[in-house]
Structures are given as structure tokens and as C-alpha cells.
Amino acid sequence: LKKIKKQKVLLMGKSGSGKSSMRSIIFSNYVAKDTRRLGATIDIDLSHVKFLGNLTLNLWDCGGQEAFMENYLSQQRSHVFSNVGVLIYVFDIKSGEWERDLGTYVNIISALVQYSREAQVFILIHKMDLVARNHREADYEAAVAAVRRKTAEACAIVRRLRNDSGAATKLSSSSSQQPPGGSSSGAGDLDLDVDVQFFATSIWDQSLYKAWASIIHDLVPNLPIIETQLASLGQAVDADEILLFERTSFLVVSKWTSQEGDSNPYGDRFERMSNILKAWKHTCSSFTGTPRNAEQFSDFEYRMGTSFSMFVTKFTTNTFILVCLPPGEARFNSAKL
Numbered sequence: 206l207k208k209i210k211k212q213k214v215l216l217m218g219k220s221g222s223g224k225s226s227m228r229s230i231i232f233s234n235y236v237a238k239d240t241r242r243l244g245a246t247i248d249i250d251l252s253h254v255k256f257l258g259n260l261t262l263n264l265w266d267c268g269g270q271e272a273f274m275e276n277y278l279s280q281q282r283s284h285v286f287s288n289v290g291v292l293i294y295v296f297d298i299k300s301g302e303w304e305r306d307l308g309t310y311v312n313i314i315s316a317l318v319q320y321s322r323e324a325q326v327f328i329l330i331h332k333m334d335l336v337a338r339n340h341r342e343a344d345y346e347a348a349v350a351a352v353r354r355k356t357a358e359a360c361a362i363v364r365r366l367r368n369d370s371g372a373a374t375k376l377s378s379s380s381s382q383q384p385p386g387g388s389s390s391g392a393g394d395l396d397l398d399v400d401v402q403f404f405a406t407s408i409w410d411q412s413l414y415k416a417w418a419s420i421i422h423d424l425v426p427n428l429p430i431i432e433t434q435l436a437s438l439g440q441a442v443d444a445d446e447i448l449l450f451e452r453t454s455f456l457v458v459s460k461w462t463s464q465e466g467d468s469n470p471y472g473d474r475f476e477r478m479s480n481i482l483k484a485w486k487h488t489c490s491s492f493t494g495t496p497r498n499a500e501q502f503s504d505f506e507y508r509m510g511t512s513f514s515m516f517v518t519k520f521t522t523n524t525f526i527l528v529c530l531p532p533g534e535a536r537f538n539s540a541k542l
């Protein structure tokens with residue numbers, strides 16, 4: 206169970222769509238306005254992010270200028286698209302070249318399906334803050350529909366290519382022997398439909414945390430074990446809710462909610478807490494003058510008279526825990542202990 210799990214994560218999309226911005230906010234302690242200083246990414250910016258001890262993300266932030274994109278699709282094709290666990294594709298909702306962006310997307314998905322058939326795909330419809338509030342839902346839905354169509358188109362292209370070139374190979378290969386995630390030639394009858402999930406995001410609110418927590422959630426190994434143990438802990442300390450945050454990103458990796466807690470009407474409270482705690486961490490480090498990446502997070506407590514109380518504190522080497530409780534001094538103190 207201690208085995209290190211490495212995941213190759215591709216971050217792609219056209220230049221200026223906001224890839225490096227989100228990466229810097231989630232993993233490098235930038236606040237949104239710091240991203241205005243970022244220059245265009247040259248070729249691929251590789252980083253390794255350790256998660257919960259035994260998960261390492263190999264994050265490939267792929268510069269989106271056209272010349273780079275063409276290069277990924279040609280010379281670097283197998284290098285870039287082999288062994289991919291996750292593709293995160295970022296669309297700028299305010300891009301003036303939507304058709305062109307979709308064309309590039311089709312090429313990228315085709316390459317992905319060709320080399321990493323099992324990869325998960327997350328589509329972020331980004332910079333939603335730039336869309337007037339009353340148009341957001343409609344614009345987002347239209348973008349999702351267009352990307353879905355193009356995804357199907359890309360799969361059809363690869364299927365056709367395989368059918369054309371596959372007839373001969375098919376006779377000599379046994380399709381039941383395919384390695385999981387491996388590329389396979391000559392298997393025209395394979396299911397090539399990609400599993401795609403969509404999120405509307407902006408660096409100016411908590412939506413970014415919702416999308417990334419969901420991406421990470423699918424990657425953390427042994428999550429059912431962690432979740433069972435969180436539930437036992439929650440019951441033992443009489444909590445309404447427990448959240449487990451990853452140490453650097455403050456993404457919610459796991460959570461448990463009591464029956465009582467389930468009636469909480471604020472469905473976006475998880476990503477809101479990530480956003481608030483990240484800002485709190487930032488404030489703590491600017492007070493003490495420590496460098497951005499230094500560990501400098503004080504405990505966080507909040508007591509709301511007769512309705513609830515909560516605290517956030519360091520839990521394990523790689524996590525912080527948030528415990529939300531019904532009111533009561535004794536309950537609060539014993540839970541913290």
C-alpha cells in the first residue's frame with residue numbers, strides 16, 4: 206500500500222487561456238493578481254507535486270503557442286501523449302477564435318486517444334468571470350455542447366484510422382491481451398469513447414478549487430480507507446463535518462459529513478473553505494515575512510455562538526484537518542485534544 210503512485214498530468218490549451226495561472230495558484234501559493242506577471246510558457250514546464258505521501262503528480266504545463274502545439278502533435282507526439290493519466294484542457298471562454306481552438310482540441314484528443322486510451326479528461330471552461338452574470342449559464346452550456354461534439358469527432362477519426370489500418374493486424378492480435386492504458390493498434394472494435402468531465406472556472410473565485418479537488422480526488426490511492434477512518438473519527442468526536450485538506454494546495458482530498466451536517470444548504474462550502482484558508486495562509490506568511498512556500502499556517506478557529514464551532518489544524522505530514530462541531534465548549538476542547 207505504500208507504493209508510490211506516479212501520475213502524468215497534461216495541462217493543455219491555447220496560449221493565454223490561464224494554465225500557468227491556475228497551476229501557480231493551486232500549487233505555488235500565488236494569489237490571483239500575481240498571475241498578471243506570468244510570461245508565456247516556453248515549451249513544457251515540468252513540475253512534480255507530492256500528494257498525501259504516496260501520490261506524485263508529474264504536471265506537464267504545456268505552453269500553448271501554436272508552434273509548440275504543432276510540435277507536441279508531430280515531433281514530440283509519443284513523448285507527450287504516452288502514459289498520460291489525466292489531461293486537463295483549458296478553454297478561454299472569451300477567446301475570439303473559438304472554432305480554431307476547437308480544431309486544435311480535436312487534434313490533441315486524437316493524439317491522446319491514440320497513445321493513452323485510458324486517460325481521464327477534464328475540460329475547464331475558464332475565465333468565467335469575464336462573462337456577464339446573466340449569460341454565464343447559457344455560454345457555459347453552449348461551450349460544453351461544442352466540446353462534446355468535438356470529442357466525439359476526435360474519437361471517430363481515430364476509430365476510422367484504426368479500422369482502415371487494422372484489418373490485417375486484427376487477425377494476428379488477441380485483443381483480450383491489451384495492457385491497461387497501453388496503446389493498441391488494429392483494434393477497430395474497441396470502445397474509444399473518452400470519459401470527459403466539465404467545469405466552469407475562474408481564478409477570481411472558488412470555482413478553481415472545486416475543479417481541481419475533483420481532479421485530485423479521482424487520483425488519490427486508498428481513498429476508501431481514508432474515508433472510512435474519517436467517518437470513525439467524526440463519530441468519535443461528535444462532529445457535523447470533517448474535511449481533509451492537502452497541505453500545500455489546500456484542496457479538499459476527503460470529507461465526511463454527519464446526517465445533521467447533510468442538511469447544510471451551502472453546497473459550495475468545501476471549495477469556499479479552500480479559498481479562505483489559502484488566503485489565510487497567505488496573510489500569515491506576509492505577516493511573518495517568510496518566503497512564499499514556507500510552512501506558516503496558524504491554527505484557525507471560529508465559534509458562532511449557539512450555532513456551530515470549527516477549527517483547522519495540522520493533522521498529518523501532508524494534511525490539515527477541519528472539524529466542524531455543534532456548539533459547546535467541552536465538545537470543542539475534547540475534539541481538539
Ligand code: GTP
Binds near residue numbers: 221223224226244269
Ligand atoms: P501559455 O503559457 O502561453 O500557454 O499561456 P497560459 O495558458 O499559461 O496563460 P497564463 O496562465 O500565463 O495566463 C494568461 C493571462 O490570463 C494572465 O494575465 C492571467 O492573469 C489571466 N487569467 C488567468 N486566469 C484567468 C481568469 O480566470 N480570469 C481572468 N479574467 N483572467 C485570467
Ligand code: MG
Binds near residue numbers: 269
Ligand atoms: Mg503558461
